[in-house]
Amino acid sequence: MQAYDQVIVDIKDYVFHYDIHSPQAWTTARVALLDAMGCAIETVALSADCRRFFGPIVPDTVTPYGFHMPGTSYVLDPLKGSFDMATAVRYLDHNDAIAGADWGHPSDNLGAILAVSDWLCRSVASCRIVHTGPPLTMRTLLTALIKAYEIQGCMLLQNAFHSHGLDHVVLVKLASTAVVAWLLGLSETQTMAAISQVWMDGHPLRVYRSGSNTIPRKGWAAGDACMKATHLALLTRAGQPGSPTPLTMPRWGFYATSFGNKTFDLPQPYGSWVMENIIFKVMPVEGHALSSVEAALRHRAAMQARGMKHPEKDIDCIEIRTNAAADMIINKRGPLSNAADRDHCLQYIVSLAFLKGAMPEVRDYQDDSVWSSSRAITALREKIQIQPDEQLTRDYLDLDVKSLASGMTVRLIDGTVLDEILVHFPVGHSKHPQTFTTVREKVRRNLSLMFSTEEISRMEAAVEEESLGISGFVDLFVRPRSEVKL
Helix, strand or coil: CCCCCHHHHHHHHHHHHCCCCCHHHHHHHHHHHHHHHHHHHHHHHHCHHHHCCCCCCCCCCCCCCCEECCCCCCEECHHHHHHHHHHHHHCCCCCCEEECCCEECHHHHHHHHHHHHHHHHHHHHCCCCCCCCCCCEHHHHHHHHHHHHHHHHHHHHCCCHHHHCECCHHHHHHHHHHHHHHHHCCCHHHHHHHHHHHHHCCCCEHHHHCHHHCCCHHHHHHHHHHHHHHHHHHHHHCCCCCCCCCCCCCCCCHHHHHCCCCCCCCCCCCCCHHHHCCECCCCCCCHHHHHHHHHHHHHHHHHHHCCCCCHHHHEEEEEEEECHHHHHHHCCCCCCCCHHHHCCCHHHHHHHHHHHCCCCCHHHHCCCCCCCCCHHHHHHHCCEEEEECHHHHHHHHCCCCCCCCEEEEEEECCCCEEEEEEECCCECECCCCCHHHHHHHHHHHHHCCCCCHHHHHHHHHHCCCCCCEHHHHHHCCCCCHHHCCC
């Protein structure tokens, strides 16, 4: 039998044989899990648009021993559960991120991991299936999360899928397929078969994140990837074989058809680096905007100290130095047609910070927000100049630095120049000392939209109980139908 492509073998070996010893990775994983759960609850509570996705395809149907969707009373099959959970985590652009040559949001993978794990846990308890995979405990859930983060993150550090028109959620599908295969109890050979199916599958274009084509699909693209990952793993469990060289086959393989005949470049072996270096979003903005928001709020405070209360009138020009990725993704002029468009526009986000004097919130991007039709926002957007900086870009890509820097200079109408404020590591970055404290506050704030202080305390305690069954954890987030307005 022909050997599988080495990329596939390496991922399989990592999933099955790597032991996680890093205390920092385990600590961060617990915070990341709660953060993702909080993001999901935030979406369920605040986004009427996204709530329309949730629930079984056929209304009022219930999957026996299915996945219990957090924040709702829905009991779903693992495919729809994977879609709904990942979409809830991602939809409001508030979940964690990692950046390199490409970008992504590793907590997207929780959709597939949690839905499949909960379904398995309940099915095993009811004697519906015999489970041959790892123990269905919190330890296993956190292990799967760390490894999914690592696979997705390492693949994007030096491989620019966007340069070939492909969206980064292909890596969510890759990482989720690999760890879901392991969770299901597939053999190592079956897991390689499932991974090979990922590279043969169709891959989304990045068009729905770009320019005038930016639409809410960017919020459910990860849900789609998680659903496909679960499906591919289940098809493999049902006996479907894989193809050994879906990447390297001449003419027909992924490298030849979709990657310009380039091969993947992995800067380091798989371990736990990604979880240890994840960027948490302490506000709902595209991650590359975090530093600019911090700089804007500091400049605004300086302007207020001078008695200036109308930034759109008092400012002549705002100059932003940033990395090339931020310039490409969120430097956006012209009309903004929806919330997805606004939260990916650096000019809108910075203008909002100046005018509001506080971090952006989810409602600030909505069509009915006072800001979305604000003439002051429009006026200030036109005064913002964004310039990619070579050194900031190098520091952004350097794995030993991983700066998320932006520098902001403000020129006032009266001729005064407010010196550049340069933020290298904003709150949310692994190198900022207040990150964990701020993220925990964010988690409690999000969870309090639907749960009491006592309930939240039980959730926080549950992530520390490594032997707790996964369904016991999920049950803490379920809401009876009488208490949920969907």
